[in-house]
Amino acid sequence: MPSITYELQKTCPHTGARAGLLHTPHGTFQTPMFMPVGTQATVKTMTPEELKAMGSQVILSNTYHLFLRPGPELVEEAGGLHKFMNWDQAILTDSGGFQVFSLGDMRKITEEGVTFRSHIDGSKQFLSPEVATKVQEQLGSDIAMAFDECIPYPADHDYAKRSTARTTRWAHRCQEARKAHDRQGMFGIVQGGMYKDLRKQSAEELVAMDFEGYSIGGLSVGEPHDLMNEILEYTTPLLPTNKARYLMGVGTADCLVEGVARGIDMFDCVYPTRVARNGMAMTWKGRLNIRNAQFAHDWGPLEEGCQCYTCKNYSRAYIRHLYKAEEILALRLVTYHNLYFLLEFMRQMRQAILEDRFPRFRMQFWDSFKK
Numbered sequence: 001m002p003s004i005t006y007e008l009q010k011t012c013p014h015t016g017a018r019a020g021l022l023h024t025p026h027g028t029f030q031t032p033m034f035m036p037v038g039t040q041a042t043v044k045t046m047t048p049e050e051l052k053a054m055g056s057q058v059i060l061s062n063t064y065h066l067f068l069r070p071g072p073e074l075v076e077e078a079g080g081l082h083k084f085m086n087w088d089q090a091i092l093t094d095s096g097g098f099q100v101f102s103l104g105d106m107r108k109i110t111e112e113g114v115t116f117r118s119h120i121d122g123s124k125q126f127l128s129p130e131v132a133t134k135v136q137e138q139l140g141s142d143i144a145m146a147f148d149e150c151i152p153y154p155a156d157h158d159y160a161k162r163s164t165a166r167t168t169r170w171a172h173r174c175q176e177a178r179k180a181h182d183r184q185g186m187f188g189i190v191q192g193g194m195y196k197d198l199r200k201q202s203a204e205e206l207v208a209m210d211f212e213g214y215s216i217g218g219l220s221v222g223e224p225h226d227l228m229n230e231i232l233e234y235t236t237p238l239l240p241t242n243k244a245r246y247l248m249g250v251g252t253a254d255c256l257v258e259g260v261a262r263g264i265d266m267f268d269c270v271y272p273t274r275v276a277r278n279g280m281a282m283t284w285k286g287r288l289n290i291r292n293a294q295f296a297h298d299w300g301p302l303e304e305g306c307q308c309y310t311c312k313n314y315s316r317a318y319i320r321h322l323y324k325a326e327e328i329l330a331l332r333l334v335t336y337h338n339l340y341f342l343l344e345f346m347r348q349m350r351q352a353i354l355e356d357r358f359p360r361f362r363m364q365f366w367d368s369f370k371k
C-alpha cells in the first residue's frame with residue numbers, strides 16, 4: 001500500500017478542475033491545496049500553531065538548504081523534520097535541484113549529478129539522485145521529490161531534449177535508490193521545457209515508473225502566463241487521474257485559479273511570505289503595499305471581510321506604522337494575512353468545485369482582479 005494516495009472526489013464538468021483528498025502518513029488533506037514554504041525548517045515568522053490556525057495542511061521544506069545547514073544528520077538525530085520543527089501534519093520536501101540550478105556558474109552538471117559551491121561557506125558540494133533520495137529519507141518528509149533539472153527559460157529544443165532525458169534517467173535512479181518504503185512517497189517531476197513532444201515523452205516515461213504522484217516542473221520560470229497555461233493544458237491530461245498533481249512554484253491568485261482549472265491539485269510558492277517582508281499584502285482586488293502614505297490614516301483592515309487574525313485585530317494605519325518603525329511584528333501580521341488569503345482562496349475554489357459552480361467562481365475572480 002503506497003504511503004501517499006489521492007482520492008478524487010469531484011471533477012468540474014466544464015473545466016479540468018477537481019477536488020479530492022490526499023492521504024499521507026501524517027493525515028488526510030483537502031485539495032486543491034496551497035502549501036506554505038518553509039525553506040530552512042520554518043515558514044518564516046510563523047509558528048506551527050499559527051499555520052494550523054489559518055488552515056495550513058502540508059508545508060514545504062527543502063533538501064538543498066537543510067543539506068547545507070544544519071545537515072541531514074542533525075535533523076535525523078532530532079527524529080526527523082516533523083519533530084525538529086514541531087509540525088505534526090504533512091511535510092513535502094523539494095529535491096534540491098531547483099536551487100542548485102539557480103546557482104548559475106557556481107555549479108557543474110554531469111550524468112552523475114551536480115557539483116556546486118555552498119552559498120553559505122563556498123565549500124564544494126555534490127547532489128545526485130542517490131544523495132537527494134537519501135537526504136529526503138533522513139529528513140523524514142512525507143512526500144519527496146525526484147532529483148531533476150529544472151530547465152531554464154528559454155531553452156532550445158536540443159538542450160531541453162538532452163536535459164529531460166537525463167532527468168528521466170535520474171528519476172529511475174531515485175526509484176532504485178529508494179529502499180523498501182513505508183513512510184515516504186516520492187513524486188516524479190515532468191520536464192520538457194516549452195516543447196509538447198518532450199513534455200509527452202517525459203510524462204509517459206515517468207508514469208511508467210509508477211511514482212506516488214507527479215509534479216509539473218520547469219514552469220513559472222519567467223515564461224509568459226499564457227505559455228505556462230498552454231503547457232499545463234497539454235501536460236496535465238497525460239498524468240493519471242488517480243494520482244495527485246503538483247505544479248511547482250505557483251503562487252499568485254491569478255495563476256492558482258488557472259492551474260486549478262487545468263486539473264492541478266497542489267501548489268507552492270514563496271511569494272506570499274517573501275513579499276510580506278516588504279509590506280505587500282495580497283487581496284481579492286490585487287496587491288497593496290501597506291507602507292504607502294495613502295494608508296497612514298486608514299483605520300480599516302488590510303482587506304474588508306477577511307477573517308484572518310491580522311484583519312480582525314489590526315488596522316492598515318497600525319501595520320503601516322510597524323513597517324515604518326521596522327518592527328518585526330509587521331512581518332508577522334502581513335505574512336499571516338497573505339498565507340490566510342491564499343489558503344482561503346483554495347478553500348473557496350474547492351467548495352466551488354464541489355458545488356458545481358467553479359466556472360462562475362473563475363469568471364467572478366477575473367472580473368474583480370486587477371493586475
Ligand SMILES: CNc1nc2c(CCNC[C@]34C[C@H]5C[C@H](C[C@H](C5)C3)C4)c3nc(N)[nH]c(=O)c3cc2[nH]1
Nearest residue numbers: 037039062094095097098150217218219220248249
Ligand atoms: C518559482 N517557480 C518555480 N519553482 C520551482 C521549483 C521549486 C518549487 N518550490 C520549492 C522551494 C524552492 C526554494 C524556495 C522555497 C523553499 C525551497 C527552496 C523549496 C520553495 C522546482 N523544483 C523542482 N525540483 N523542479 C522544478 O522544475 C521546479 C520548477 C519551479 N518553478
Ligand SMILES: [Zn+2]
Nearest residue numbers: 306308311337
Ligand atoms: Zn486578513
